[in-house]
Amino acid sequence: MKYIAFYAAILLAFASCNNPEPTEISIVPYPSQIETGRGSFTLNSSTQLIVQDEGEFSAEVEFLQAMMIQALGEKLSNESRKNVVEIRKSSSSQNPESYHLSISSDKVLLEAGTPEGIFYGMITLRQLLPPSMESGDSTDEIKLPALTIRDQPLYDWRAMHLDVSRHFFSMDYLRRYVDLLSLYKLNKLHLHLTDDQGWRIEIKKYPELTAQGAWRTFNDQDSICMDKAIEDPRFALESKHLEERDGKLQYGGFYTQEELRELVNYAQSRHVEIIPEIDMPGHMMAAIAIYPELACNGEAAWGDLFSTPLCPVNEEVYTFVENVLTEVMDIFPSKYIHIGADEVEKKTWEESAAAQQFMKENGMQNVNELQSYFVNRVSNFLQQNGKEVVVWDDAMAGGIDSELKVMYWRNWVAEVPDKAVQNGNEVILAPGDPFYFSSPNSKLFDIYNKPLVGSKFPEELRHKITGIQACLWTETIPSEALADAMLFPNVLALAERAWSSEEAQDWDSFKTRLQKQLPRLEQLGVKYEYNPTTKLIPFMNVDTEAKQIGITLESEISQPTIYYTTDGSEPTRASNLYKGEFFVKESASIVAAVFQDGKITEPVLRKQVDYHQAIGKPVQYHKPWNKSYPAGDAGSMTDGYRGGESYNDGIWQGFTNDFEVTIDMGEKTRLNAISASFMQAAGPGVFMPDYLEVSISDDGENFETALKIDHDIPVTEKEKVVKDFKGSLEGKQARYIRVLAPNVQRGFIFVDELVIY
Incomplete structure (x- = not known):
């Protein structure tokens, strides 16, 4: 079964008591277990605070009292009262971040075994307070609903990333970033500090890295932003990062070591761990431009795809790297250091006599093994200094040590998570689709629901997936306001997926609770952008017993009114009102739309559904599919599921x-027509086949051509196109149907269902 159908498991209404309750309580991420009671607790400045923490929660108690000043105008009282808030250390739980929160008419009890658990319980309590408290608008008393919560995170690694190299962000923004992550129980900030476009961390042994490498005259990315700023001022470069240097206006900035230490301390008070990334051996142009001897060819330049990398056979490189990382480790107490190892342009290595000689002497077959040599050598240095190493999944090309954490971002290489865990590596899921929030294609629905590993992932190794992370790359994000808009409310969907148990995750509930989080973000000054589309997202459920296909319609908006037809006509208010899954036998042209104020809205969904003759019939592949896009493996062409707009949706093969x-129909069958869908997206190298040829046979050995269909989509077409290759088989009788689609462009071709009428 192709794994988009699959969202269905996520979208089902859960009967479990762990499910979000139909109440006014809006907590994100949703707790693992929650039971609502009757009545409420009255919180005011006379409420007594009792602390039984064995001296371990002083920082968290201080945080709570600061929160109370914002909400009530005063701290909670130390004097004896009937109405109390009690903070209690409990016996340690198996999960150090777990907590228990109980609210009754006369007592709020928060208990946990660790400061982290207590802090996350306080964050839950904070979300029960009025949003106005975030801007210091206090009130005399607040009613808290009676409830009991037992909660713990699903993943240990719950992270957001921020690229401060492509465009620079102030230290004030970084502190605010930490605050917002902690508000939604995200516990790690992956800080991308260096890249080709700028070096942002002070290294005292190499002061020129920031004196020169932190500044630039306007580059191509800046030009794109300035052009966009004509229509949208959020794309303008922020004036606080512009400076006249040597008579030229330059853009940039960097963080001193003292500033970064202060940021680390601030983040620790919010239980956010900052993981620094110094990307290497590629993405090092900012350093190589200053120290060209670090490259094999002595140049800071661009290759065919990426920038010139560090030279892995030059001992001076390792001296430089170890000196830099020694200072990085001194600033960041995190047990993790990220060294990138992605998008390495290896052409200079292939052209370097020294590199080739080194490979020959060490029995290396290719430059991927040379990259592995570099990664392993740098990793060994960090491990000897007590650090764990994180790399992007590109690093696996030549083989890596099993101790490294692999950050999976190349979602088009679907086998990466499987290969990594089989090698013994832990995996952090950060697939670019949907977790690159800098992309306009990152949709809230997909962030919350999209499967992140294939259906064939080994269940017994699922524990090796230790976290989820989203990234904000800033090539075209130069301002804080634009960063806010790309981040929120997407961060909330990420947070719930990273924290809440799978049983507690519920899309319909999340959409409702999200609406109640928006006023809190507004009070915090977040320039979020939330424009939920009325676009419908269809899901199919093929029922081979009843020989029918169920259709479920989803939307980003809460409780939409949907009308639909099954005959291809445009729906009206007199059409079928969507009340949940409906079923289609044989073929139907589904047309559906959201109606608002009694009127149809765009876009209108059009979806062809066919319960056809070949569903469930075996398919022999004469040539293999690409392992990165397996869809449902050998059953993909005859399982009844039709692909959507994205070739990596798990439907398209x-x-x-x-x-x-x-296709083996099992017996001689009357064949009336055939239809096969192909996609073209020329940008990433996806093209139509040259033609579709259909041959039929009675014995599976001797075939005669029954149909040939050409296509009319030029390779120069830049827009994404889906074309149905349809043709009549004129009622001919045959058992076997062979389908050939030549890949003339030698790029990718993508196919979904082979429909036999």
Whole structure:
């Protein structure tokens, strides 16, 4: 079964008591277990605070009292009262971040075994307070609902990333970033400090890295932003990061070591761990421009795809790297150091006589192994200094040590998580689709629901997936206001997926609770952008017993009114009112839309659904699919599921050779027509086949051509196109149907269902 159907498991209404209750309580991320009671607790400045923490929670108690000053105008009282808030250390739980919160008419009890657990309980309590408290608008008393919560996170690593190299962000913004992550129980900030476009961390042994490397005259990315700023001022470069240097206006900035230490301390008070990334051996142009001897060819330049990397056979490189990382480790107490190892342009290594000689002497077959040598050598240095090493999944090309944490971002290489855990590595899921929030294609629905590993992932190794992370790359994000808009409310969906148990995750509930979080973000000054679309998202459920296909419609908006037809006509208020899953037998042209104020809204969904003759019939592949796009493996072409707009949705099956399969109908069958859908997206190298040829046979050995269909989509077409190759088989009788689609462009071709009428 193709794994988009699959969202269905996520979208079902849960019967479990762990499910979000139909109450006014809006907590994000939703707790693992919650039971609502009757009545409420009256919180005011006369409420007594009792602390039984064995001296361990002083920082958290201080945080609570600061929160009370914002909400009530005063701290909680130390004097004896009937109405109390009690903070209590409990026996340690198996999960150090777990907590228990109980609210009754006369007592709020928060208990946990660790400061982290107590802090997260306080964050839950904070979300029960009025949003106005975030801006210091206090009130005399607050009613808290009676409830009991037992909560713990799903993943240990719950992270947001921020790229401060491409465009620079102030220290004030970084502190605010930490505050917002902690508000939604995210516990790690991955700080991307260096790249080709700027070096942002002070290294005292190499002062020129920031004196020169932190500044630049306007580059291509800045030009794109300035052009966009004509229509949207959020794309303008912020004046506080512009400075006249040597008679030229330059853009940039950097953080001193003292500033970063202060930030680390601030983040620790919010239980956010800052993980620094010094990207290497690629993405090092900012350093190589100052120290060209670090490159094999002595140049800071661009190769075919990426920038010139560090030279892995030059001992001076390791001296430089170790000196830099020694200072980085002194600033950041995190047990993790991220060294990147992504997008390495290896052409200079191939052209370097020294590199080739080194490879020959060490029995290396290719430059991927040379990259692994570099990664392992730098990792060994960090491990000897008590650190754990994180790399992007590109680093796996030549093989890596099993102790490294792999950050999976290349979602188009679907086998990466499987390969990593089989190698013994822990995996952090950060797939670019949907977790690159800098992309306009990152949709709230997908962030909350999209499967992140394939259906074939080994269940017994699932514990090796230790976290989820989203990234904000800032090539075209130069301002704090624009960063806010790309981050929120997406961060809330990420947070719930990273924290809440799978049983507690519920899309419909999240949409409702999200609406009640927006006023809090407004009070915090977050320039979020929330424009939920009325676009419908269809899901299919193929029922082979009843020979029908169920259709479920989802939307980003809460409780939409949807009308639909099954005959291809445009729906009206007199059409079928959508009340949940409906079923189609044989073929139907589904047309559906959200109606608001009694009127149809765009976009209108059009979806062809076919319960056809070949569903469930075996398919022989004469040439293999690409392992990165397996869809539902060998059953993909005849399982009844139709692909959507994205070729990586788990429905479309991808090929880098010709597509050639044979369907076995099981017996001689009357064949009226065939339809096959292909996609073209020329930008990433996805093209139509040259033609579709259909041959039929009675014995599976001797085939005669029954149909050939050409296409009319030029390779120069830049827009994404989906084309149905349809043709009549004129009622011919046959058992076997062979389908050939030549891959003339030698890029990718993507196919979904082979429909036999």
